[in-house]
Amino acid sequence: MLLTEEQVLSLAPDEASRKAGKALAGAAKWVSKGANEQALWGECQGSGSKPYQTQIDLAGTAFKCSCPSRKFPCKHGMGLMLLYARESATFTDNTPPSWVSEWLEKRAGKEVKKQEKEEKQVDEAARDKRQLARQQKVEDGIHELLLWMKDIIRNGLLQLPEKGASYWETMARRMVDAQAPGLAAMVRGLSEINFYSEGWQHTFMEQLLRIYLVIQGFRQGETLSLLLQQELRILVGFTQSQEALRQEKGIKDTWLILNKQVTEEDNLTTEKYWLYGLHSYQPALVLQFYARGMSRPQLLLTAGMSIEAELVFFPSEIPLRALIKEPVTNNNLQDTYGLPGWEELTATETSLAEKMPVRSERPYIVQQLTPVQHNMKWWLKDSNDRIMPVKDGFRNIWKLLSLSGGQPLDMALLGKEQEYEPLGVWHNGVYKLL
Amino acid sequence: MWNNIINTALLGTGKKQLSAAELPTDLATVAATIMEDRSLDAETQFLHIAAVILNYRQSGVSAEHNSGVPLQAAPPEEKPYCNKAAIYALQDALDMDLLPLVNYWLEACYDKGQIVVPEYIPVLLETAVSQKRIRHLTMAVCGKRGQWLSNMNADWQFPFALSNEDRWQTGSAEDRRLVLQEMRQSYPGTGREWLMQTWTQENTSARTEFLKIMRTNIGEDDLRWLESLQEKNQKVKDEIWALLKQIPASFIVQAYWQILQQAVSRGAKQSLQISLQLPLDKVIIDSGIATLSNEKHLSEEAYILFQLVGSVPPSWWESHFRMDKEEIIDLFQNDDLGKRFIPALILAAGRFKDTTWLRLLLATSTTFYPDIIPLLPAAEQEEYALRLFPTYPQDVINYLSNRTEEWGLTLTGEVLKWMARNPYQYTRNFFDKHVLQLPPAIIDELDKLMPEEPAYQGTWRNTSDHIRKLIFCKVQITNAFK
Secondary structure: OOOOHHHHOOOOOHHHHHHHHHHHHHHHHHHEEOOOOOOOEHHHHHHHOEHHHHEEEEEOEEEEOOOOOOOOOOHHHHHHHHHHHHHHHHOOOOOOOHHHHHHHHHHHHHHHHHHHHHOOOHHHHHHHHHHHHHHHHHHHHHHHHHHHHHHHHHHHHHHHHHOHHHHHHHHHHHHOOOOOHHHHHHHHHHOOOOOOOOOOOHHHHHHHHHHEEEHHOOOOOOOHHHHHHHHHHHHHOOOHHHHHHHHHEEEEEEEEEEEEEEEOOOOOEEEEEEEEEOOOEEEOEEEEEEEEEOOOOOOOOOEEEEEEEEEEEEEOOOOOEEEEEEEEEEEEOOOOEEEEEEHHHHHHHHHHHHHOOOOOOEEEEEEEEEEEOOOOOEEEEEOOOOEEEEEOOOOOHHHHHHHOOOOEEEEEEEEEOEEEEEEEEEOOOOOEEE | OOOHHHHHHHHHHOOOOHHHHHHHHHHHHHHEEEEEEEEOOOHHHHHHHHHHHHHHHHHHOOOOOOOOOOOOOOOOOOOEOOOOHHHHHHHHHHHHHHHHHHHHHHHHHHHOOOOOOOOHHHHHHHHHHHOHHHHHHHHHOOOHHHHHOOOOOOOOOOOOOOOHHHHHHHHHHHHHHHHHHHHHHOOHHHHHHHHHHHHHHHHHHHHHHHHOOOOOOOOOOHHHHHOOOOOHHHHHHHHHHHHHHOOOOOOHHHHHHHHHHHHHHEEOOOOOEEOOOOOHHHHHHHHOOOOOOOOOOOOOEEEEHHHHHOOOOOOOHHHHOOHHHHHHHHHOOOOOHHHHHHHHHEEEEEEEOOOHHHHHEEEEEEEEOEEEEEEEEEEHHHHHHHHHHHOHHHHHHHHHEEEEOOHHHHHHHHHHHHHHHHOOOHHHHHHHHHHHHHHHHHHHHHHHHHOOOOHHHHHHHHHHHHHHHHHHHHEEEEEEHO
C-alpha cells in the first residue's frame, strides 16, 4: 500500500508534528530503512547515542517508535512514512530485522487474544435492579426537563438572550444527576447557540424540538420498534457496550474514508471519520476519542484511502455511527457509484426523516456536481440543473472551484436538509480531499 | 409555516396561540387531533405541532431548479503540469512560509514552461495578494485556470495584463518605480523619455525617487535633459547633481577636471606635484563638493582635491600624465599626499565603471568597497571578499547579502565558520532570507564548521540542521524542474 504525501500528512496529530515529520523525510536522516508488504521500518539518528527504531504496520497503519515522544504518530513515524511516499524505490531491504518481526508477531498475538477474551459472568438480578433504578431516575429527570422546556415556550424565546450561563448549566447538570448524559449534552447544545447571530431563534427551536422528540420517543417505550427504542436510549444517554456490539455481525465492505474532522475540547480530541461503503452504499461515522498525551487513538485511518473491514453499526433505524472490527487493510480509494443528482438525494433524506426525525448530517456521494454562483452564494448544480447551497463558511470553495474549472465532478458531501459541505472530489480519477 | 412556529415561540404561548389556519392543509388532521386533545396543556400542544412541522419541513426539501446559473468553464491549458516531485517541493516551501523558495519555485516552473496543478492555484494566488513581486510570475504559472479563477475573486484580480507603459501611466507609486527600474535596465532611453513626459506632473518625492532609479545605466544620452532641469527643491537638485557627476561629458565633471589639471601635475624625477591653491567657483560648491574636511589629518584643500579626484574618470590621468595605469598608480603611491588619493581613484573607477583601473587599484587595497566590487566578475569579487573577510567580516556578509547569485563554496565556508562563532548575530532568519545564495555543496561542510567553544556547539547544530532543511528544499525544486 502506498500512501500519498497528503494522506500521510493527514495522520499528523498537530501542525508541529507535520513540520517535524517533513524535516525527517530525507534519506540522509535514516541510518537504515526497509519495507515489505506488511511493514515499514527504519532507524533514525536522533540526539541520543542509539538511533530510534521506528516501525509501521502497513496493513493496520499502526506505529511504534523507541523515541520518548508522547505524540502519536511521532515525528519519526511521520518522517518514515513521508520518505516512503516520496522515494519508495530506495527501501530496498525487504527482510524485517528482529525488532520489527517480533513486534508484528506480538500484534498478531494480541488480536487472537482479544477475540478469545470471554465475557465476564454477570449477576443478572443485580444488573436488572440497577437498570430499573436508573430508568426511574431518568424519567424523573425528563419530567423536570419537560417542565423547564414548557416554561420557555410559555414565556417566549425573546427573553432567552438575557439568560446567564447558569440558566442552562443548572438544567444540564440536573440531567447528569438524572443519569441522562445524552440529554445533558443536548441542553448544553442550547447554551452554545450564539444568541446575537441572525436566525438564532430557528437554530434554537430546532434543537429544542430535537430534545422534545427524543423525550417523547423515549416515553413511548415498547410501542416503538426495538431499533428505534435502542437508538432513543442511546440519545438519552444509556451507554451501548462496544464489546457487545463488536460481537454483532456487521457489514463487510470496502469502505471509502471520505474525510476526517478533528475537534479538541478540554484536552480531549475527537476524530470523526466519514465512511461510505463501496458495495453497500452505506454511509458510516466512526468516532474516536483520546486525551492528548494520555492515550493513543485505537485506529489510524487515512482520509482519502479505503479500508477492507467489517463495520458494526450502533442500533438505529437509519444506521450511521459504527465501530470498525479489526483488523483492517488499507487500500487506495476507488471509484464508486454516487447518487445521480439532488432529487435522489432529497428523496433519500425524506425517507430517512420518515424513519427517524432526530438525526444528524451524513455523507453522500453525488455524481457530476458543478459549483456555481447565484444570489451572492455558492451552490452545487447537478446535471438536471437543480441547485443546492454550499454550507455557509465552507473554507475550501476556491480549491473546489479550481479543481472543477467549471466542469462537473463526482463529489462526496456531508450535510442534511438544505446545506451540504463538500468533503472531496474525484478529479481525473483520483480522489482529492477538500 | 415554520415562521409561524418561530413567531409564536418568540412571544410565548402565554401571549400568542397557534391557529389551525396558520398550518399547511396536509397537517390539518394531525393538528386538529392535537388541538382537540383537552388532556394536553397549551405548551404541550404547541411542542407537539412544532415537532410535526419540523419533520414535515425536513421531509419536504427539494433542490431549486435553476438553469440560469451557468458558469463559463475554464479554457483548456496550453502548457503541461509540473510533476509530483515539484508539488512536494512547493508544499515544503509553503509550509516553511519562505517566500524566496516559493519565488524560486515559481521561476523554475515558469522557465520550464510548466504550470501548477489546480489544487495549488488558490494558495499561490492568496500568497500573491500580499506579495506584489510574485504576482506576474504567479499568474503565469497558474495558467488559464488561474486566470479563470482570479476573475471570480476581487482580491486576485492583479493588473498583470497591463503593459509597462500602462503601468507607468496608471500604476501605483511602487509599481511605477518598478517599471522605471525595469526600463532603465533594458531600455534606458525609453525609460528617460517616459519620465520626461510625466515630469511636470510628478511631486517632489516622486521626482527624487525616480532620479535615484535613473542611476541605472546613466549615460551621455541623459545629459541634455538633466542639464536642462531647473529645480528648486534641494533634494531633487542633489539627485540631479549625483547623476551629472556620473557622466564624464557633463559640464560639472569637465569643470572638476579643469581644476585638477591645474592642481595635479608631474614634477621632476617622476614625482607628483600637487598645488592646493584651488580656484573654486560657486557651482563647484553647489554640486556637492564639501569644503570642510571630515578627516583630522587632511586639510580642507586636500579634502576638496580628494573629492575632485574621486569625481573624474581615472583614465583621464593617462593622457594627462602620458603614462600607463600602473605608472600613474605608482606616481600617486610614492607621494605623501598623493597616496591619500588612492581611495579617491578607486571611487572614481567605480563611479565611471572602469574595471581595468578598478582591478589594478584593488589588487593592493586593504579597504573593502562593497558598492564598487560588483563591477568585477564574480570570481574576482569572491577572491577579493575572501582576502578581506578576516578584517571586515560583517561588511563582507552585508555585501554577500545584497548579491543575488549563489555564493562560492570557499567564501561561504569561511562566512559560516565565522557565523558559527557569533551565533547571536546571524540567526535562522538570516538563512531563511538568503537560502537561494547558499551553495548546495555546503551541506557536506556544515559539520566541519562546528565552533570549538562548547557553548556555541548546540546552537550551531540546530542552525546547520535548519540550513540543511532549506537547501534540501532548494535542491528538491531544482531537481524537480531539471
